[in-house]
Amino acid sequence: MNALLSIAWRSGWNRRATLALVAFSIGLSTFLLLGFERLRGDIRDSFSQSVSGTDLIVGARTGGVQLMLYSIFHLGGATNNIRMDSVRALEQNRDVAWVVPLSLGDSHHGFPVLATTPEFFTRFQYGYKQHVALASGRLFDGSLDGLYDTVLGAEVADALGYRLGQHITLSHGAGGPGGIEHADKPFTVAGILQRTGTPVDRTVHISLAAMEAIHLDWVGGAPMPGVSIPATMARKFDLAPKQVTAALVGLRSRSAVFKVQRFVAEYPQEALMGVLPGVALDQLWDVVGVGEKALLALSALVAVVSFAGLIAVVLAGLNERRRELAVLRAVGAGPRQVLLLLLVEGTLVAVLGVAFGAALVAAITFGLGPWIQSRYGILLAASAPSSAEWQLTLEIVGAGVVASLIPAWRAYRLSLVDGLSPRV
Amino acid sequence: MIEIRNATYRWRGADVDCLDIQSLDLAAGASLFLHGPSGSGKSTLLGLLAGVLAPSTGEVKVLGTALKGLTAAQRDAFRADHVGYIFQQFNLLPYLSVEDNVLLACRFSAYRARRADQAKRSPLGHARHLLKGIGLDDELWHRKASELSVGQQQRVAAARALIGSPELVIADEPTSALDAALRDGFMRLLLAECERAGSALVFVSHDERLAEHFDQRLSLPAINRAGTPTALAEVVA
Numbered sequence: 001m002n003a004l005l006s007i008a009w010r011s012g013w014n015r016r017a018t019l020a021l022v023a024f025s026i027g028l029s030t031f032l033l034l035g036f037e038r039l040r041g042d043i044r045d046s047f048s049q050s051v052s053g054t055d056l057i058v059g060a061r062t063g064g065v066q067l068m069l070y071s072i073f074h075l076g077g078a079t080n081n082i083r084m085d086s087v088r089a090l091e092q093n094r095d096v097a098w099v100v101p102l103s104l105g106d107s108h109h110g111f112p113v114l115a116t117t118p119e120f121f122t123r124f125q126y127g128y129k130q131h132v133a134l135a136s137g138r139l140f141d142g143s144l145d146g147l148y149d150t151v152l153g154a155e156v157a158d159a160l161g162y163r164l165g166q167h168i169t170l171s172h173g174a175g176g177p178g179g180i181e182h183a184d185k186p187f188t189v190a191g192i193l194q195r196t197g198t199p200v201d202r203t204v205h206i207s208l209a210a211m212e213a214i215h216l217d218w219v220g221g222a223p224m225p226g227v228s229i230p231a232t233m234a235r236k237f238d239l240a241p242k243q244v245t246a247a248l249v250g251l252r253s254r255s256a257v258f259k260v261q262r263f264v265a266e267y268p269q270e271a272l273m274g275v276l277p278g279v280a281l282d283q284l285w286d287v288v289g290v291g292e293k294a295l296l297a298l299s300a301l302v303a304v305v306s307f308a309g310l311i312a313v314v315l316a317g318l319n320e321r322r323r324e325l326a327v328l329r330a331v332g333a334g335p336r337q338v339l340l341l342l343l344v345e346g347t348l349v350a351v352l353g354v355a356f357g358a359a360l361v362a363a364i365t366f367g368l369g370p371w372i373q374s375r376y377g378i379l380l381a382a383s384a385p386s387s388a389e390w391q392l393t394l395e396i397v398g399a400g401v402v403a404s405l406i407p408a409w410r411a412y413r414l415s416l417v418d419g420l421s422p423r424v
Numbered sequence: 425m426i427e428i429r430n431a432t433y434r435w436r437g438a439d440v441d442c443l444d445i446q447s448l449d450l451a452a453g454a455s456l457f458l459h460g461p462s463g464s465g466k467s468t469l470l471g472l473l474a475g476v477l478a479p480s481t482g483e484v485k486v487l488g489t490a491l492k493g494l495t496a497a498q499r500d501a502f503r504a505d506h507v508g509y510i511f512q513q514f515n516l517l518p519y520l521s522v523e524d525n526v527l528l529a530c531r532f533s534a535y536r537a538r539r540a541d542q543a544k545r546s547p548l549g550h551a552r553h554l555l556k557g558i559g560l561d562d563e564l565w566h567r568k569a570s571e572l573s574v575g576q577q578q579r580v581a582a583a584r585a586l587i588g589s590p591e592l593v594i595a596d597e598p599t600s601a602l603d604a605a606l607r608d609g610f611m612r613l614l615l616a617e618c619e620r621a622g623s624a625l626v627f628v629s630h631d632e633r634l635a636e637h638f639d640q641r642l643s644l645p646a647i648n649r650a651g652t653p654t655a656l657a658e659v660v661a
Contacts, residue, residue, distance in 0.1 A: 003531035003532065007517070007520075007531075010519050011517070011519055013519065014518065014519030137653075220537065323514045324517055324518075325518055326511070327511070327514070327515060327516070327528075328517075329500075330474070330503075330509040331504060331509070331510065331528050331529045331531075331532050331584070332500055332501065332503050332504020332505070332529070332533055333500065333502035333504075333532055334496065334497050334501075334530035335496075336497065337500075337532075340580060419471050419476040419477065420467075420470065420471060420474060420476050420509065420511070420596075421467045421471070
């Protein structure tokens with residue numbers, strides 16, 4: 001066996017140019033399959049780590065997935081706001097421990113602005129019941145003095161290079177070219193949060209009153225012509241919000257969750273809905289799962305193509321190697337050893353290709369992980385391969401062995417027919 | 425050493441035998457020149473002697489072992505242990521060094537490796553001894569086989585056939601690719617080395633001038649009663 005391994009290695013090395021190409025293509029398909037598996041797992045982790053300790057998300061009636069994506073991940077848009085009265089009614093419910101209203105819509109350099117109450121920072125949890133914590137500065141307290149205070153997520157501060165005390169202006173809506181700035185009411189960076197690996201990192205937090213203040217002189221999504229209320233004057237107006245986008249709800253006991261959900265759904269004054277974050281995530285994975293399967297099938301197809309390449313290259317080379325096989329038979333190798341030799345060769349190529357692909361995945365996770373996290377908020381775990389990844393790796397190598405069986409079988413037949421006199 | 429009695433061989437699916445030999449004997453250490461033009465059943469006979477083929481009927485004994493009684497795998501192992509084989513050309517694996525090509529025979533047979541140990545303390549020692557014996561410069565020993573000339577390659581093939589001193593060396597027209605000067609040198613060397621190793625030599629060639637060097641001389645068409653299609657065609661004509 002050792003002799004065969006060494007001969008297979010050196011024979012293969014002799015044809016390294018073509019075999020390296022095959023190994024490269026196997027490597028790329030391994031990269032696709034493994035990279036996809038890792039990305040899929042990490043995206044799911046990132047999403048499910050993003051909210052915990054919240055029992056219900058309440059908003060205007062829409063899809064459960066949509067409500068969760070919008071309120072927690074700030075992706076997509078809300079169909080409708082909910083009235084503050086409804087939020088207060090919810091607070092009165094006996095089973096409800098706390099309600100944190102959320103108001104969304106504005107942005108700062110592409111980062112979403114979230115208006116909420118100071119309670120958000122104590123109630124919101126992520127990962128395994130972790131609270132958000134300040135890296136520096138302080139939180140806004142909801143007082144009029146601190147009306148224009150803002151608390152930045154770690155990524156916002158990092159990406160834009162903001163320090164405490166710096167003044168920033170918010171953009172109306174999603175911002176971008178042609179967008180309108182709330183330039184008349186600049187905010188002061190009061191605090192910067194520690195990194196959480198959740199959408200909080202990419203969010204600019206202000207108070208609900210501040211959200212009202214910057215829109216005092218606005219109507220229907222545009223500044224009122226001829227009306228301008230200076231920043232300091234705004235404090236004299238009633239800044240209590242009339243509407244918010246959604247609310248996070250914590251219960252006294254989790255067992256009441258369906259009761260409260262029904263209460264929300266049957267709330268007579270407004271069309272509301274409440275979703276359980278876990279249930280909404282499951283629904284999301286159901287939707288995404290179809291696309292994932294399609295992508296996985298496509299990646300698998302690429303792997304099949306690269307293994308077809310392996311078969312073709314080894315088969316094509318076999319005719320020129322009939323003398324080599326005859327020499328091996330002359331020194332005592334049996335057809336079975338010839339079969340084994342070709343099997344070892346194909347397996348070596350497959351293993352090298354898979355190793356290359358896995359190394360590429362690791363290199364990209366290490367090298368581009370931070371960039372991907374800052375750009376897309378997905379934390380690529382530079383961790384040891386999961387059991388699913390090991391299984392996938394073994395499956396690809398297994399496919400390589402099976403593919404190698406085809407040229408190996410052909411070599412077996414050839415060496416049986418040829419014996420010591422190859423017909424070349 | 426070799427004992428053939430009424431051995432026939434018929435390819436699967438063929439209606440006539442391509443080889444039918446009543447009797448052929450060779451003593452241990454002796455040399456046999458087989459004169460055989462192409463189509464006289466040469467490949468078949470060598471295949472039978474090397475144990476790649478098993479006779480359809482009759483008996484082929486090598487070293488007292490009836491090859492027909494062995495399985496294909498056992499015959500492969502038998503060849504690895506007891507037979508050195510030299511082809512017309514392309515004897516070497518181009519991607520192995522000269523030394524490794526010679527050692528190849530020991531890799532497939534522990535018995536040959538042991539005999540090489542006994543001869544020169546290690547397979548490598550025996551390989552180097554043989555390479556020196558065939559007159560190959562030691563600077564070429566680590567070169568790849570593909571870098572050698574045809575004449576040098578044939579000599580290395582002889583060294584490989586002889587490593588571990590197998591009881592039987594089969595040479596299938598080993599000089600046909602060599603010119604006259606190289607041919608004579610190769611012949612002398614092969615015979616001398618076989619004698620030194622005590623190996624019997626079966627040498628097939630269509631060049632009858634070489635026959636004088638051998639203990640025993642036979643014409644394959646004369647002993648092959650089957651008559652091949654071409655031979656038959658000649659008789660009819």
